[in-house]
Amino acid sequence: MSSQEPLKHVLVTGGAGYIGSHVIYTLQATRRYKVISIDNLHNAHPESLDRVAQLARDSLPPDASEQDKDTAEIDGHTCDLTKRDQIRAVFEKYGKGGIWGVIHIAAYKAVGESTQIPLIYYENNVSATNYLLQVMEEFDCTRMVYSSSATVYGTPPVIPIPETTRLKADSPYGKTKVMSETILEDLCASEPQRWRALSLRYFNPAGAHPSGQIGEDPRGRPGNLLPLLAHMAIGRVKDSKLRVFGNDYPTPDGTCVRDYLHVLDLAKGHLLALDALAPESKVFDNCPADARFKAYNLGRGKGVSVLQIVEAMKKATGYDFEWEIVGRRRGDVPDLTADPALAQKELGFTAPQDLETMCRDLWNWQTKNPWGYGEPEGELAPRAQHVAEKLKRETNGVPVKS
Known part of the structure; x- marks a missing residue:
């Protein structure tokens, strides 16, 4: 990289989390950005930033410049976005105009949980976003890539879902978005x-970096299906059966359908969006009004049911999952499948990695890190450790049942 092109400082909120860490990896790989991470570590682990930085260092060429080496180091801050003074302290370090743009990922994200504690979700997701924008304005940082969700569509009238669909979220989480x-x-x-x-x-x-060095490690019981299945297969949860919430939806097998994409493909979408905020970008030329704001779906455009996910994870892990049908869960939507055509046309976004790859990379992360970024704990620790060690002893690469 030419020394005449200074690095752009980009702030990533929720940088130590699952999506944030993969976004930082993608930004660092370009060697065009100096990444600042802020995270309150509510559902993340600081070690993820150490590992991302190491991946970046390992990928540097032998003749890397000092500026290239600088891109591999992350300026990490423990910061609560509901506290304006804490946000301001990070921006003050760089001064007015010192931070080029923000990728705002930090949020609480469990649909079910949001129906039980809505006030906490509104504070953490909406008030915090407002505070962040106020501080950004104060420091002349006026570019944002915002982490939204398909849940903004609620129960959509058309599948696959275009961005022109009316916004009618069914859960407090979706409404915060x-x-x-x-x-x-x-x-x-x-x-x-x-x-x-x-x-x-x-x-x-879904999925993880193929090195197995970074991946999804939710604190407590996973709220999402794929990490829950990985925890069941490795022995981190005691459930003998997976509870499937409803099988009477208007879908091919009656279970909910979702559009899964590899986390690294998603991360590349953030890089494309960040580049589209540059002054020379043409993405806003066709905006219907003066506002320079647009929304894009990031998905594959291919729906997969809960039972199909279970089958794919069974193939990846060799673990024979048992499941039972229970009642529908409040806030769940039958089918959320993207129409990603707009992002492909205007951003150049693609998500080529398939479900088999996502499950394989997830299982690679889980077997290399049976306790994620943490240490074995509780009564299930011996079983999980036993499964992980058994898998490490394999010589032919085929998963073994626990």
């Missing part, structure tokens, strides 16, 4: 010459 998008759009409309923002409506990220 709609509200945050609204705030961003209103802000961009208020000062169209200053503010630019892209909202990325995620479908279902």
Whole structure:
């Protein structure tokens, strides 16, 4: 990289988390950005940043410049986005105009949990976004890539779902995303010459970096299906059966259908969106109004049911999952499958990695890190450790049943 092109400082909120760590990996791989991470570590582990930085160092060429080496180091901060003073302290380090843009990923994200503690979700997801934007404005940082969700569509009238679908979230979590998008759009409309923002409506990220060095490690019992299945197979949860919430939905096998994409493909979508915030970008040329705000679906456009996911993980792990049908879960939507055509056309986004690859990379991460970034604990520790050691002893690479 030419020394005449200084690095752009980019702030990633939730940088130590599952998606955040893979986004940072993707940013560092370009050697065009200096990454600042802030995370309150509510559902993340600081070691993930150490591992991401090591991956970046390992990929540097032998003749790497000092600037290239600098891109491999992360400026990490423990910071609570509901505390404006803590956000401000990070921005003050770089001064006005010192941070080029923000990728805002940090949020609580469990649909079921949000129906039980909605006030906490509104504070952490909506108020925190508002505070972050206020501090950004104070420091002349007016570019944001926002981490949204397919849940903003609620129960969509058309599948696959285009971005023109009306926003009608069914859960408090989904509503926090709609509200945050609204705030961003209103802000961009208020000062169209200053503010630019892209909202990325995620479908279902899965998998892990193929090295197995970083991956999804939720604190406590996983709230999402794939990490829960991985924890069951490795022995980290005591459930003998998977509870499947409803089999009477209007889908091919009656279980909910979701659109899964590899987390690294999702991360590349963030890089494309960040580049699209540059002054020379053309993505806002066809905006219907003055506001420089747009939303894009990030998905594969291929729906997969709960039972198909279970079967794919069985193939990847060799673990014979047992499951039982229970009642529907409040807030669940029958089918969330993306129409990703707009992101492909305007951002150049693609998600080529298939479900088999996602499950393989997830299982690789889980077997190399049976306790994620942490240490064995509790009564299940011996079993999980036994499974992990058994898998490590394999010589032919075929998963073994526990």
